[in-house]
Amino acid sequence: MDPTLKFSILLLLLGLGCYSWGSHNSSTAVNASPIKNDFEHCERAVKKWAFSSLQQEVKDKHTLRDLLFFLHVPRTGGRTYFHCFLRKLYYSSLECPRSYDKLRFDPRKQQCRLLVTHDDYSMMSKLPRERTSVVTILRNPVDRVFSTYEFSVEVAARFLVHPNLTSATQMTRRIRAKTKGVSTLDIWPWKYLVPWMREDLFTRRDGRKLRGSNNFESKDPYNMEEIVMPLHKFINHPIAQEVVHNGATFQVAGLTNNSYLSEAHEVRHCVQKYKLLGDHVLQVAKKKLDDMLYVGLTEEHRESATMFANVVGAQVISQLGGSNSSEESAADSKSEQNYSDSDSKPDNNDLRNRTPNGKESEFASPETVEPAKGNMTVEELMESYEDCISNLRKSQTLRHNASLKRISPANFTKEARLQVPEAVLQQIRQLNHLDLELYKHAQNIFAKQHKRNFGITEIWRRMLKSSYGTGIKVLSLGATLVLLLLAFHVFVNAKRRTSKVKV
Numbered sequence: 289m290d291p292t293l294k295f296s297i298l299l300l301l302l303g304l305g306c307y308s309w310g311s312h313n314s315s316t317a318v319n320a321s322p323i324k325n326d327f328e329h330c331e332r333a334v335k336k337w338a339f340s341s342l343q344q345e346v347k348d349k350h351t352l353r354d355l356l357f358f359l360h361v362p363r364t365g366g367r368t369y370f371h372c373f374l375r376k377l378y379y380s381s382l383e384c385p386r387s388y389d390k391l392r393f394d395p396r397k398q399q400c401r402l403l404v405t406h407d408d409y410s411m412m413s414k415l416p417r418e419r420t421s422v423v424t425i426l427r428n429p430v431d432r433v434f435s436t437y438e439f440s441v442e443v444a445a446r447f448l449v450h451p452n453l454t455s456a457t458q459m460t461r462r463i464r465a466k467t468k469g470v471s472t473l474d475i476w477p478w479k480y481l482v483p484w485m486r487e488d489l490f491t492r493r494d495g496r497k498l499r500g501s502n503n504f505e506s507k508d509p510y511n512m513e514e515i516v517m518p519l520h521k522f523i524n525h526p527i528a529q530e531v532v533h534n535g536a537t538f539q540v541a542g543l544t545n546n547s548y549l550s551e552a553h554e555v556r557h558c559v560q561k562y563k564l565l566g567d568h569v570l571q572v573a574k575k576k577l578d579d580m581l582y583v584g585l586t587e588e589h590r591e592s593a594t595m596f597a598n599v600v601g602a603q604v605i606s607q608l609g610g611s612n613s614s615e616e617s618a619a620d621s622k623s624e625q626n627y628s629d630s631d632s633k634p635d636n637n638d639l640r641n642r643t644p645n646g647k648e649s650e651f652a653s654p655e656t657v658e659p660a661k662g663n664m665t666v667e668e669l670m671e672s673y674e675d676c677i678s679n680l681r682k683s684q685t686l687r688h689n690a691s692l693k694r695i696s697p698a699n700f701t702k703e704a705r706l707q708v709p710e711a712v713l714q715q716i717r718q719l720n721h722l723d724l725e726l727y728k729h730a731q732n733i734f735a736k737q738h739k740r741n742f743g744i745t746e747i748w749r750r751m752l753k754s755s756y757g758t759g760i761k762v763l764s765l766g767a768t769l770v771l772l773l774l775a776f777h778v779f780v781n782a783k784r785r786t787s788k789v790k791v
Contacts, residue, residue, distance in 0.1 A: 330558030330565060337555045338568040341541070344417075346579035352421050352603035355384075356581075357411065358404040359424040361536050362477060363435035364586045366425055370404050372676035373596060376669060377604045378402045401608075406476050409576055410542035410549045422579070423600060426536055426730040427586035429723035433716050436481070436532055437522050438700045442687075443472055444485035448694040453490040476546040477531040484527050488517050489695065509698040510708050516698050520712050523719060529560070537722040541573040563721075570722050574729045583733045591738065593673060599741055601669050609663045 358374065360366035382401040405411065412420065427435075450456035464471055472478045492515055496502065506512050510519040522528055530545060538544050543556045559565050577583050582599050584592035664672070692699050717724060 327562055330562055333551065334555050334558050334565045334568050337549075337551055338572050341572045342575055349421075349579050349581060350599075352581060352600065352607060354401065354419040355415060355421070356402050356600070356604070357415060357420050357422045358402070359409060359411075359422055359540065360404055360406050361424060361426060361432075361539055362406060363432050363439060364425040364427040365584075365589070366404070368677055368680055369425065369584075369593075369596065371680060372673045373593075373601060373669070374402060374404060376664070376672050376676075377601060377608070382608075406539075406546075408539040408542045408544045408547055410547040410552065412542070413548050421581040422576075423582040423584075423596075424540065424577070424580060425584040425586060425592065426577075426727055429536065429720040429727055430713060430716050431586070432536070432723075433523065433532060433720065434519075434705055436477075436535075437519055440478070440481040440485045441489070441516055441695070441698075441700075442691040443478065443482050444489050445691045445694045447486050448489060448493065452494075453487060456486065456490070476544065477535070480527055480531050484525075485517065489515075492516065504697065507697075508707055509700055509704050510712075512698045515695050519708065520715070523712070523716055529719075533719040534566075534722040537570060537573045537726045540576050540726065541569050542576075543569060566722050570725055573722075573726050577726070577730055577733055583730050583737065585730060585734050588734065592734070594670065595737060595741060597666050597669050597673065599737070602666050605664065605666070605669070 356374075358366065358370065360370075378401060382399055384400040384403040403411075403415070409422075412422070447453075447456040447460075450459060460473065464473070472482060492513075496514060504512060504514050509516075512518070523533070535544070538556060542549055543552045543559075545553070545556070547553075547556075555569070559569050582596060584596060586592075
């Protein structure tokens with residue numbers, strides 16, 4: 289072949305190659321551009337929201353304001369605090385309207401002093417910020433995911449008294465139309481989780497009937513696929529991704545899918561898409577916790593309750609002590625008789641009524657909780673609390689066992705949790721990385737609260753007044769303090785003598 293022709297062909301091939309490579313890079317650049325632009329847009333949106341949120345200052349955060357907002361993170365024990373503390377302290381006439389319906393909520397109600405709800409922190413946009421104190425309780429994120437899964441199954445299992453899903457949903461509509469109370473199906477996040485789990489339970493039950501078999505391969509209640517959605521599938525489902533994982537962080541920051549903020553959907557979507565942006569939400573949530581009157585920990589149950597009684601309860605008693613008239617007491621008693629379901633009770637559909645055909649209903653009957661009578665001391669409040677939680681735990685155990693009978697042999701226990709594979713636990717941690725960091729921050733806040741409110745002097749005062757402390761305990765503590773003071777005095781004098789000798 290002619291050398292000139294060879295050279296021409298070589299140049300042509302090189303040209304085509306360069307064009308192809310350039311076209312590929314150009315195409316890649318064009319495709320990459322929207323991704324880059326989307327991230328930059330998200331980053332701007334998240335940073336703008338975070339900057340605005342971090343500017344909000346809270347003055348004198350240790351003092352209870354006129355309105356107490358209990359931000360109830362699901363499955364943290366908030367229901368116990370509502371029944372056994374707050375309903376002992378506040379008359380029902382002082383509660384803000386019990387509703388999870390944004391259209392019916394009216395914080396302007398005269399004498400509205402207590403709001404307990406699963407609404408997120410964005411609720412503050414509807415409240416008089418300068419007159420509102422916020423309290424909350426956080427829980428170890430892994431345990432909270434377990435509890436959320438278990439409770440979703442437990443409530444959904446109550447519907448299995450019906451022959452099929454259609455019957456269950458129709459009966460639900462009829463009952464809800466006739467009742468004024470708030471159902472679990474009205475409350476975030478259960479209004480998403482329970483219907484989803486209910487449909488899943490009926491589907492699996494129908495499948496077992498078709499197969500005509502009750503032989504179960506697995507003995508692990510968290511992986512009993514023939515009966516209930518396995519835990520590892522639950523945590524990976526889009527619904528769980530939306531309302532469960534990092535739920536505490538989004539709730540404290542005010543960014544749940546139930547938020548009142550117009551920008552919440554965009555910010556949450558961006559953070560879920562680009563995990564790098566999650567730290568901005570975490571910092572806002574941490575500051576919200578810092579500004580709260582009280583932060584409790586589910587795992588530190590006894591200390592949290594004692595601190596709540598002394599930090600929050602004592603101030604409520606001081607504020608309302610002079611206003612708890614006999615008229616309010618009478619009005620409260622009447623309100624108690626008419627009391628149905630409360631916003632603050634995500635799991636109050638636990639005591640079942642009977643359906644017209646005599647079967648148990650998935651709806652709850654109101655629990656009887658004795659209201660506060662007259663003024664009480666912090667010590668009396670704690671005594672009342674102990675009695676109350678004992679009764680609540682008994683009723684919870686009965687409800688739990690009755691529900692799980694319908695999905696036997698699946699039975700959720702603390703012992704069974706220990707058998708869940710480490711790989712599943714690790715995935716839960718990864719999916720809740722923001723909540724894990726927020727929980728660590730809450731632990732630090734709790735330690736500071738404890739140190740601030742339970743110094744040696746405070747412990748001495750409480751021991752003297754406490755109905756739990758016997759005379760021997762008081763004398764023992766007093767003797768110990770005296771000995772410590774004497775030892776300190778001797779030590780100081782010895783140091784002085786030593787210094788003089790050296791001089």
